[in-house]
Amino acid sequence: MKGAFTYLLLPHLWSSRNRAQRREKGDGVRALLFGGVGVGVFIALFYGAAWLTWQLQDYDELGDYLLRLGLSWIFMTFLAFLTFSGIVTALSTFFLSDDLRLLLTAPVASRRLFYARFTRTVSQSSWMVVVFVTPILLGVGVADCAPTRFYVTSILTIVPFAIIPVAVGTACTLLLVNVFPARRARDLLMLMGFLFSGAIVILLRMIRPEQLVRAESLPDVTGFFSTLQSPVTPLLPSFWAGELLFASLKGGWDLLHAGALWTTALACCVGLRAADERWHFSGYSRSQEAPKARFAHFRALDVMARFLPLSPVRRQLLVKDVKIFLRDVSQWSQLLLLLALMLIYLYNFRVLDLGRIPYMSGFVKNVYAFVNLAMAGFVLSTVAVRFVFPMVSAEGPAFWLVRKSPISMHDFLWSKFWTGLFPILLLTETLTIAANELLDVDPFLKIVAAVAVVFLSLALVGLAAGLGARYPRFTADNPSQVAGSYGGVAFMILAVLFLIVMIVLLAWPSTTYLFYQLRHRPIGTGRLVMMGLSFGAAVAVSLVTWLHSMRSGVRALDAMSN
């Protein structure tokens, strides 16, 4: 056992067991929330796949052809994802992981270390694919009344299918770190990753998948599928996996493609091991090197900050936060993905075909204005939990510097609040105004939405900053970990509740106003007062959420300092 490579995986298993045995605050809530979302996604994928398979069964041979094509198409998507994920994960598991400092000083054969690291890389890169593909294949199998061999073949297909692209990704990483120092390669990959994800998301949206559910566009759909066939496809593992699964779905065996998958996977392992033995140590050694890093000085930022009407303390805190954010590729590159999602959000409103419901389009548009407001609020919450909530935790082990300085915690937290507020307000306001313009909603609603966003931003950014100060995680490796902590989950729950209350308080008086305006009837004084109270309540709820959260955050920081 101690000579086997699996021995090197034991610390991770023991750590997971110890972590599970020692529960931390909020574990239950987090498990419930993420578990609930997970089960929801699983059910949706299962029913989606089953429904589509049932639909395709109505088209006999064409249906079979499309199912076969669909399977290799799904695997093609996963192939790209796994390759990229393999590159990024291998960078960490083979070169940057802290425990390598321990393992490489021990008399562990490089072959053993390779197999242990590669097993970790494959499992870390592919677990998400397995989670997604399982309900899809189950759905297809159930809908097609597949024999047991389909499910066995599925397992025997996924294993080599995951190994091949991850091995290719790992080989790319091995090459990369022998050319660039690993830390610079990581920045480069991070940027490429977000650009890649953003481009994929935009591309998928631009092909307008909603057309697939319109019966009148079916001839175009078959044409669309036929263009997916290209001469290289049969040489890819995604094609072999699709063919193998389709054969077993229909009760047959496809030994050719099974053989192709397994022999390629084994050849990849052998080839990669040889490459690893030759180049891993030199790559690891390079990754330990710390040459003078090139970085942007952002001198313009220092100059601009001098003109801001801020105290020297707040100015320095602001400049420090902005510089750290801009110099960390893993931070700012996520904005690219956010930008892609924003474009899709606006694009959705642009292609929204409300003309198909002629008599109701005016009413539906105004309902959409509130949907838009709720969505913008949700985007705001998501951005706040990712960028504002971790701001206090991001001080990390350097928080002592703030605590020992003559800065009040009030100044410190408010500086974080303003730093987060302005970009988020700008983003949400742009989204709301642009979407309402594209929808062409009533001018009154445009004003209500624009003003509401200001209050939503104040409240949600304040809530994120306050809760971030109450539940900091100074030891977290990255802001995403902080956002997924107990405080982050609590923030998201409170933010959604707050949004529901706000939408109710704003929607009732707004729709009442529009109703009377449409009927050209004057609004009674009593109703006007009620409407005013409703708007006032929305403002009050926002202000109380904002100020109370900030005050409680400051109190928590003060308590920490004492």
Added chain:
Amino acid sequence: MIAVHNLVKQYGKFTAVDGVSLDVPPGEIHGFLGPNGAGKTTTLRMIAGLLKPTSGRVEVNGHDVAKEPELAKASLGFIPDRPFIYDKLTAGEFLRFHAGLYGLDGKGVMDRVHEMLDLFELRRWENELVESFSHGMKQRLVMCAAFLHRPRAVAVDEPMVGLDPRGARLIKDVFRRMSERGVAILMSTHTLEVAQEMCQRLSIILKGKIVAQGTVDEVKKLAGGSDDHLTSVFLRLTGGSALQEIDEAV
């Protein structure tokens, strides 16, 4: 024994270690001194097999680290300046895993683990997660791990940092006892009193090059004053203390 022959490490155009040679025979405690950034840690990391030298050779107990890495590492105990310990493992689990890495198996392993935990006064923390340990306790746990497999050579980077006087005393005693039993110890340190008290020989490194090597007395003579305290010798060899500048700044 640890033998380093003409070791060079370059990062691009920057030479971090420039032709370092040293020899630590069995039973010797060899002090490796130098200011920050002189190349001590880089040298030790090359000895431990964590960094690939640009040129030169390292031998541990007769095994070339580049050609026979497993044999060389099996007989070396390395204590780095920033040790890694799995935070979510207990002290006992960490030591058991570490023993397995060095091929220790069977019933005797737990006895040895307990022996080391007793020696470093960590026995009552055996079943506690490492994440709850203080810096000093982690340092002592790393020492337990490094000595678990009875290495015949030890390379240690700043062993006294973060230890209380009792812990420091303990480490000194352990090192002395090990050297009496024939273990070669190469110790990098900033604490010159420790070096003076414990080391039979010293090497002083500056800007990647060894500038003085020999017994404490030989090094003092080399610096031009045999009665000086080691601190003044060290400062003279490594470029002075700039006391005037300190006065001006304060």
